[in-house]
Amino acid sequence: xxxxxxxxxxxxxxxxxxxxxxxxxxxxxxxxxxxxxxxxxxxxxxxxxxxxxxxxxxxxxxxxxxxxxxxxxxxxxxxxxxxxxxxxxxxxxxxxxxxxxxxxxxxxxxxxxxxxxxxxxxxxxxxxxxxxxxxxxxxxxxxxxxxxxxxxxxxxxxxxxxxxxxxxxxxxxxxxxxxxxxxxxxxxxxxxxxxxxxxxxxxxxxxxxxxxxxxxxxxxxxxxxxxxxxxxxxxxxxxxxxxxxxxxxxxxxxxxxxxxxxxxxxxxxxxxxxxxxxxxxxxxxxxxxxxxxxxxxxxxxxxxxxxxxxxxxxxxxxxxxxxxxxxxxxxxxxxxxxxxxxxxxxxxxxxxxxxxxxxxxxxxxxxxxxxxxxxxxxxxxxxxxxxxxxxxxxxxxxxxxxxxxxxxxxxxxxx
Amino acid sequence: xxxxxxxxxxxxxxxxxxxxxxxxxxxxxxxxxxxxxxxxxxxxxxxxxxxxxxxxxxxxxxxxxxxxxxxxxxxxxxxxxxxxxxxxxxxxxxxxxxxxxxxxxxxxxxxxxxxxxxxxxxxxxxxxxxxxxxxxxxxxxxxxxxxxxxxxxxxxxxxxxxxxxxxxxxxxxxxxxxxxxxxxxxxxxxxxxxxxxxxxxxxxxxxxxxxxxxxxxxxxxxxxxxxxxxxxxxxxxxxxxxxxxxxxxxxxxxxxxxxxxxxxxxxxxxxxxxxxxxxxxxxxxxxxxxxxxxxxxxxxxxxxxxxxxxxxxxxxxxxxxxxxxxxxxxxxxxxxxxxxxxxxxxxxxxxxxxxxxxxxxxxxxxxxxxxxxxxxxxxxxxxxxxxxxxxxxxxxxxxxxxxxxxxxxxxxxxx
Numbered sequence: 001x002x003x004x005x006x007x008x009x010x011x012x013x014x015x016x017x018x019x020x021x022x023x024x025x026x027x028x029x030x031x032x033x034x035x036x037x038x039x040x041x042x043x044x045x046x047x048x049x050x051x052x053x054x055x056x057x058x059x060x061x062x063x064x065x066x067x068x069x070x071x072x073x074x075x076x077x078x079x080x081x082x083x084x085x086x087x088x089x090x091x092x093x094x095x096x097x098x099x100x101x102x103x104x105x106x107x108x109x110x111x112x113x114x115x116x117x118x119x120x121x122x123x124x125x126x127x128x129x130x131x132x133x134x135x136x137x138x139x140x141x142x143x144x145x146x147x148x149x150x151x152x153x154x155x156x157x158x159x160x161x162x163x164x165x166x167x168x169x170x171x172x173x174x175x176x177x178x179x180x181x182x183x184x185x186x187x188x189x190x191x192x193x194x195x196x197x198x199x200x201x202x203x204x205x206x207x208x209x210x211x212x213x214x215x216x217x218x219x220x221x222x223x224x225x226x227x228x229x230x231x232x233x234x235x236x237x238x239x240x241x242x243x244x245x246x247x248x249x250x251x252x253x254x255x256x257x258x259x260x261x262x263x264x265x266x267x268x269x270x271x272x273x274x275x276x277x278x279x280x281x282x283x284x285x286x287x288x289x290x291x292x293x294x295x296x297x298x299x300x301x302x303x304x305x306x307x308x309x310x311x312x313x314x315x316x317x318x319x320x321x322x323x324x325x326x327x328x329x330x331x332x333x334x335x336x337x338x339x340x341x342x343x344x345x346x347x348x349x350x351x352x353x354x355x356x357x358x359x360x361x362x363x364x365x366x367x368x369x370x371x372x373x374x375x376x377x378x379x380x381x382x383x384x385x386x387x388x389x390x391x392x393x394x395x396x397x398x399x400x401x402x403x404x405x406x407x408x409x410x411x412x413x414x415x
Numbered sequence: 416x417x418x419x420x421x422x423x424x425x426x427x428x429x430x431x432x433x434x435x436x437x438x439x440x441x442x443x444x445x446x447x448x449x450x451x452x453x454x455x456x457x458x459x460x461x462x463x464x465x466x467x468x469x470x471x472x473x474x475x476x477x478x479x480x481x482x483x484x485x486x487x488x489x490x491x492x493x494x495x496x497x498x499x500x501x502x503x504x505x506x507x508x509x510x511x512x513x514x515x516x517x518x519x520x521x522x523x524x525x526x527x528x529x530x531x532x533x534x535x536x537x538x539x540x541x542x543x544x545x546x547x548x549x550x551x552x553x554x555x556x557x558x559x560x561x562x563x564x565x566x567x568x569x570x571x572x573x574x575x576x577x578x579x580x581x582x583x584x585x586x587x588x589x590x591x592x593x594x595x596x597x598x599x600x601x602x603x604x605x606x607x608x609x610x611x612x613x614x615x616x617x618x619x620x621x622x623x624x625x626x627x628x629x630x631x632x633x634x635x636x637x638x639x640x641x642x643x644x645x646x647x648x649x650x651x652x653x654x655x656x657x658x659x660x661x662x663x664x665x666x667x668x669x670x671x672x673x674x675x676x677x678x679x680x681x682x683x684x685x686x687x688x689x690x691x692x693x694x695x696x697x698x699x700x701x702x703x704x705x706x707x708x709x710x711x712x713x714x715x716x717x718x719x720x721x722x723x724x725x726x727x728x729x730x731x732x733x734x735x736x737x738x739x740x741x742x743x744x745x746x747x748x749x750x751x752x753x754x755x756x757x758x759x760x761x762x763x764x765x766x767x768x769x770x771x772x773x774x775x776x777x778x779x780x781x782x783x784x785x786x787x788x789x790x791x792x793x794x795x796x797x798x799x800x801x802x803x804x805x806x807x808x809x810x811x812x813x814x815x816x817x818x819x820x821x822x823x824x825x826x827x828x829x830x
Contacts, residue, residue, distance in 0.1 A: 181598055182599075182606065198610070198617070199614065206627055206630050207631050209627050216618050320596035320768040329768055329772070356743065357744070
């Protein structure tokens, strides 16, 4: 038996943690109040570390929007000057127990959902999903985008905070297990998870006794965005990942993320080290009027959902996603099911009814990826390179093999 | 080619109507104000016509509860005397453009959802789902059951009415098509449809500016019942059925319903005639502590959902229902897919992603049922024979072949 088929006791330990991790949504707080190391002059971004001058245009645009939003710059032009001045620090959200979709920009005063893993008390922090189209996470930074971010911070946040106090913790593990029974893969398709979350939280919004129009607007904001739950799915997966990383052993991938220039992964036994490869543009489904030449390469922290066995790993649970990301249902499921060749096993609680309740393939094993030559798949949204445009497509792509060969070298060097 | 494989032009006309029918939820009204022929001394029930003295115990118990609810009797005992006196008329809900789950009892002051078919303006009327367990539709008639019915009438109804005025019509055809993409078969599994309906209507409840506690209670009532949407699925299917019946031609089944003693069907070209066979107890999954000896035979109007291709005909859309009704996923889907042998074709808009977007088998052809010997399947809930107990199981069963042979005789006699 080759080494790639032997699962080490350490990796089994890490995989057991992945399955037993149990995150709940416990609140929403200002980033600066809860994210470790957060400061006003620190901006978190998606993917592995990257300097301002190497960043993708969509990420730079999102950061400039964030600087104006924070009042650190008066205009987008001033923000560009400030960002390049060295007075602002940039760091991966993943290095601060946080994560963000697409550009993944989190600034000090943004509210972030807090997911707590209940065995460990470890907490993950993720910003509120703004909706599709023109949104900061896609690099849009116009007045309407900033105005919505201010509304989220000044009006939505306190109301959501009181609603969550009234509702008490929301069991995210159970919510995701149920969403898999309702046609979501809980990365690019969150329709059912969003509807159920809405159903769980709406009575608590009413119980805040806030002015009717404020409650109604907040509910319409959540209900109007089929991807609202994505923030919570990311927060859940990041909390799982923190719990796996805490054990400090095993060859399991704990993070996959892109910054639009490079894709990076992390491994359970290798701490916060990033192993990177070049980001690329996938063969995805572009919205009408857009194409690959306009696309930002792989960007975002939301691939943390694939890291635990959801998203592209769970497409058999979500056949209707084919309308959004392209391909036939059979093709999508066949590609997704190949992930069983590079994973440690079936997740014990995330199951797919259509496969006779088989668990999703979970626990990406660095050694299996390299020996099989099969890269993990990720579902992704595509941001335009042109600042202000927003999302221009969605689809499935592969994480660069270079990430895994680099990680394997580090594992072997240590052995 | 045998006659059973030839689809007549008349049947094609009826089937086209089945697919093009387009019901929307347009409101909620008191039964006596909108149901044709409704009076205070008329009680509607599920299934084909039946006299009081032949009724199943669960239906009698539900009727007695209804008489007390209407103030026509002071106690259940008085209600039994009144019901047997000849002073109260009983009629199938289906004969009054209405339908009800299980016992299907509708009395004059009960609020009913109104679904309007938009090509014709035809309207169907269905009472509000009370929740699982002890409920009037299962023959429970204790003080708690009647108290909840009063709350539904006196508090929930006016609030829901205002909310629907604010929201405007809700497209039920689209809601059901989407629910099939979210793991519901929209008869015994309505979790996703209920969540989405909740998401659609909750902001309108807030916009009524009714007292907060009333809104919160109403939302918790809807949100607390995974089967809430069943009423709307029945209303949708009944409106479709009315539109098919209006064309007056074809060998398509338009109604299948049971009263706990007999099961009856109706056929597009044969108007309001019922063709019946004996109701029986299916091999279903009983809740702990209950068994077949306690079960009421086939009862309810909700099989109108199977009549248009949902429920047991659409199990491939809802593999997770196996946990509720028993059987393996593969077995359930194989049984469901056999319905293609007795139907006119695929529904043009109700599609199943997991089958590569194939339409559900739809338009039950009386001639195909008889020539193939395959009876239509129905998903069902099981009411206890013991008044007050409520639901004791759920599962799948067959409609008696006698209904179809009787209908075929009538079709042939007319030809």
